[in-house]
Amino acid sequence: MRSNSVGPNFGGIFDLESLTSRIAQIETAMAQGDFWSEQDRANQTIQALKALKARHTPIVQFEHALRDLTELLSLIDAHDRGSLEQLVRDLASLEAQLGQLEIRRLLGGDVDSKNAIFSVHSGAGGTESCDWTEMLLRMYRRWADERGFAAEVIDLLPGEEAGVKSATIIIRGPYAYGYLQGEEGVHRLVRISPFDANKRRHTSFASVDVVPESEEDAPVEIKESDLRIDVYRSSGKGGQSVNTTTSSRRGSPTRSGASGKRRR
Numbered sequence: 583m584r585s586n587s588v589g590p591n592f593g594g595i596f597d598l599e600s601l602t603s604r605i606a607q608i609e610t611a612m613a614q615g616d617f618w619s620e621q622d623r624a625n626q627t628i629q630a631l632k633a634l635k636a637r638h639t640p641i642v643q644f645e646h647a648l649r650d651l652t653e654l655l656s657l658i659d660a661h662d663r664g665s666l667e668q669l670v671r672d673l674a675s676l677e678a679q680l681g682q683l684e685i686r687r688l689l690g691g692d693v694d695s696k697n698a699i700f701s702v703h704s705g706a707g708g709t710e711s712c713d714w715t716e717m718l719l720r721m722y723r724r725w726a727d728e729r730g731f732a733a734e735v736i737d738l739l740p741g742e743e744a745g746v747k748s749a750t751i752i753i754r755g756p757y758a759y760g761y762l763q764g765e766e767g768v769h770r771l772v773r774i775s776p777f778d779a780n781k782r783r784h785t786s787f788a789s790v791d792v793v794p795e796s797e798e799d800a801p802v803e804i805k806e807s808d809l810r811i812d813v814y815r816s817s818g819k820g821g822q823s824v825n826t827t828t829s830s831r832r833g834s835p836t837r838s839g840a841s842g843k844r845r846r
Contacts, residue, residue, distance in 0.1 A: 598645075601638045605631065633695055636756070637686060644679050651676065686757065694760030697795040701750040704741070705768065705787030712745030714771045714786035719749050722765075731755030744777070752795060759794040766792045 608631045611617060618624050651672055658665045689695070702718050704711040726733040737750040753762065768789050775784040 598638070598641050601634055601641070605634050605638060608634070636695070637690075640679070640683060640686070644676070644683060647679070648676060689757050689760030691760065693794040694763075695757050696759045697752060697754045698759040698762045699750065699752055699793045699795050700762060701748070701791040702746075703748040703789045703791075704746070705789055707784065707786040709741060709743045709745065709777050710775055710784045710786040711788060712741030712743070712747055713777070714745070714769075715747070715749070715788040716741075716745040717771075718769060718788055718790070719746055719751075722753075722762075723751065726753045726755065726758075729755060731758055754795075759792065762792045765790050 608627060611627065612631070617627075651669075655669065658669060660666075700722060702715050702722075704715040707714070723733045732754040734752045734754070735749065736752060737748070739747040739749070741747050768787055771786045771788075772783060773786075774781050778784065
């Protein structure tokens with residue numbers, strides 16, 4: 583059994599003391615009378631506390647279960663087959679829990695625990711790539727369902743003949759972004775095309791983008807040097823106001839090419 587490599591004082595591996603200390607500090611701050619004086623900061627603090635407790639509680643539960651099982655081990659009769667079989671099942675359960683804790687430790691980034699905004703786009707290959715993109719979309723949605731995550735489609739552009747040109751979904755669940763961030767990049771499929779009457783082999787491409795869902799509005803800063811303003815003036819019959827009244831303004835970021843237009 584591999585469980586003998588895990589001792590009852592394993593908490594240091596998962597930084598349990600640090601988590602406990604940070605939780606105590608936040609709870610002390612929340613007990614202060616002026617805690618709610620700044621609503622935004624208070625909400626951020628509460629979210630941070632929830633995230634810390636979500637990491638802290640499973641570690642404590644595992645530590646208690648491991649300690650109980652260690653004590654039980656010294657009491658079990660080596661000839662009691664039923665007790666030994668139950669012990670094996672309990673050890674297997676603990677080993678699975680330990681695997682989950684190790685994954686959570688690896689997903690310890692600031693945004694790993696957040697929901698994921700998942701986008702997939704077809705690449706070169708026409709209908710082939712659109713079909714491959716739809717296959718990827720189904721695969722990731724099924725993965726989310728199997729984990730009990732919620733997957734909401736917020737944008738979908740179907741292909742001209744078959745498949746999907748692009749799609750964006752939000753996958754909501756614990757550590758959704760942490761699990762999915764490694765999927766970002768270009769995915770390739772080589773197969774005998776079902777759309778080719780000559781049954782030739784085709785290579786299809788699809789790109790995957792994954793970003794964490796933000797729980798708050800992030801400030802957007804646009805430098806004047808990155809913005810081009812085009813002014814349009816009215817035209818028509820003569821008079822004092824001809825070609826002097828601004829009827830429309832168009833702002834175009836010089837780098838992205840996107841534009842926003844305001845009319846009067």
